[in-house]
Amino acid sequence: MLQFVFRRLLQAVPILLAVAGLIFLLFSVIPGDFASTQVSDGRSVVDAEAIERMNRQFGLDQPLATRFAAYVGKLATLDLGTSFRTRQPVWHLIGERLWPTMQLAFASMMFAIVIGVPLGFLAALKPGGVVDTVSMVTAVSGLSLPKFWLGLMLMYLFALQLGWLPSFGYGDGALKNLILPSIALGVAPLALLARTTRAAVLEIMNADFVRTARAKGMSERRVVQWHLARNALVIVLTTVGLQFGSVIGQAVVIEKLFAWPGLGSLLVDSVSLRDIPVVQGCILVIVLFFLVVNMLVDVLAAIIDPRIRYS
């Protein structure tokens, strides 16, 4: 298994490099640079000489290839560079924001798993029944609702109307602050998990080994527990892994809406001020997280289903 993990980590290197190169190129071609964003509020005045000095300070006066080589060189030593905006190491800024984002991602996925998986399971047990219809309508709605709008509605209902929860902020990372953003972020994965679980269970229910188990007189409870649940779990786990990675990326909108101090809000501010080292760092961390979670899912899948080999 260790060999498998090592191999997967090695595979992550070219992916990360490709992502780094892509972001680097993207921010080199889009209009605007850090120095010019300093005047975009219409309040500040920065003359050409000051801009030139600023560009020199951040190495932005160098040719693209030189800058890229320097960037990759630093990356090889795990140095993500220094923020143009704060003059602090990018790792430091990411470190400050990583935990709140992790909290949000874990909480939203827990919400999605705890509700979505049983819902999909129940729906599959009686296809076309009330539970199935209600859960699938909920799932489709959950997938199609814009997160921003859903978040606002949650704030409106639970904070403004009912007064149960705060509408924004991190507090001290308390549960009451975490609930609304987690629900807003977790509804889409919940819907997807419910649908995936339902489809997986339905497929397995018609499999030969399930029919054989029932024919041999195995109780329905044991059929569900030993055959349906275990086999469906691999598919569900894969979906969980994919969703886990993507909620971190999707958290950008939710973090901004709920004033949640995670990587997403750091990314938003850094993009708008063209703080390229921070943008690159945040995206690399998000991609890395996605890769690691999926690797863990593969390992877990192999543990659950011995037919899957570490190859």
Place this chain on the structure above:
Amino acid sequence: MLNKWFLTTALTLAAFTVQAQEQPRRGGTIRFTAPYATSFTSNDSHVSPQIQDEIYTYALHRSLYRWDAVNNKPEPELATSVTKSADGLTYTFKLRDDALFHNGRKMTADDIIWSYTRIMDGSKSYPGARHIRRIKGAVEVEKGQAKEIAGLKKIDDQTLEITLVEKADPGFFLYYGQTAIYPAKEAQAEGFFNKPIGLGPFKFVEHVPGSRMVLERWEKYFKAGKPYADKVVISPMGEAASRDIAFRNKEIDVSILGPTQYVAYKADANLSKGIFEVAEVFTRNMGMNPSFKPFADKRVRQAINHAIDAELIIKRLVRDKAYRATGWLPLSSPAYDKEMKPYAFDPEKAKKLLTEAGYPDGFEFEWTATPNESWGVPIVEAVIPMLAKVGVKVKIKPIEGSALGGTVQKGDFQAYIWSNTSGPDPLTILKCFHSATPQSACNYTSYKNPEVDKLIDEAGNTDDPAKRLDLLKKANAIVYDDAPVWFFNYNKAVMAYQPWLKGLQPNSTELALQQYDELWVDASSPAAK
């Protein structure tokens, strides 16, 4: 419109005079919001040019001057007296001897000299350098040609002499948060910015990046009895919709409103009681590039001003959250000329001017615009049919907000729409229309008029404040007639505040910047204890 502004201002001042007469209450927490981004840059106020960061700087630090919002002028903050030399270039500051940093150490001239020298470190490109550059010898430090700023002279611990490179009121550029005074010795220590100390009314408690900055009362603040509140919690909230809900839910004490919210709040019986309006020193305009042939002709630029019904756009699209522009200098500028009238909406006159300029069938131009709802693409879209009626076609060139400044500085446009600062110092602002000012600085429309140059130079050289204002008014009038831009409007900043928050100041330089030592909360605040 003008009468409306004076009425609004009078009412605002009257309301705040009533507030001021109330006995301030000690205690409680002020729950402020910073609305321009989702976080603060860092704990170092020198590194950021953003208003967002000045919002916390006003609580934590003090600069040599402060902006007196009620009298609309800069006032010495860390000095008890200021004396100007006969040549008008050297200022002697008798510094306060009761200004203590949050570690209890007394501020001296060394702290100011060190802070300004730090800002001029050329290898760091601190944004406040644009202000300190006006002190003699600062540029040499920035370029690495000198280690000390020649224009800063310590007479004794509590006396400082500042020599400027040109005649100017230093108050207009030394009040910015970017020029905050740090404790010289302590600020050089490792880890200083993890828990910075300053001279402000509140001392640093914690900063949860992207969430909040918490500050508590500095008991030895140099203004007796102030600040009133025990604590200030400032939450960065870049999303207007979230601020709206948090404000209605009484979780925050203030919120800056956009046009849509402004209408909704005005229509609400309760919320409308807590709306604070100020004419800010920002002029929204469409800059025209004279290197694009039609715009080189003054008659074409004037025609553009006559062809657009700015009043209608302000009413319908900007929802009256602006004042019609009657020149570059805004209503709250000391050099504002209330006799000036806006360009009349007169399409016939516009057509006549275009014909005279050799464009009887009009022409087409590219208009660079950001998505901003008050001065971006939505406004351009409203203008397009108006210009079409006089034969001028517009092609929108959309651009992201953060890229606009760079594009304009490089002159890479035919026309742009922007909101530019037009104050508080009219002399500094009108220098942006001096031919010696490059496009890359702030003469974005490459404006050139020898008569204006002469008036600005004379205004800079005179020691008579009244004469200076008079000269600047004349220069402003000529610029208006030359119409290098379409004069759209002056921003009306609107802040919603909770009924328990008292002491807000009508800061025309930026309404979100409040002196926290003036603010207090009454017993009805949810955070009164």
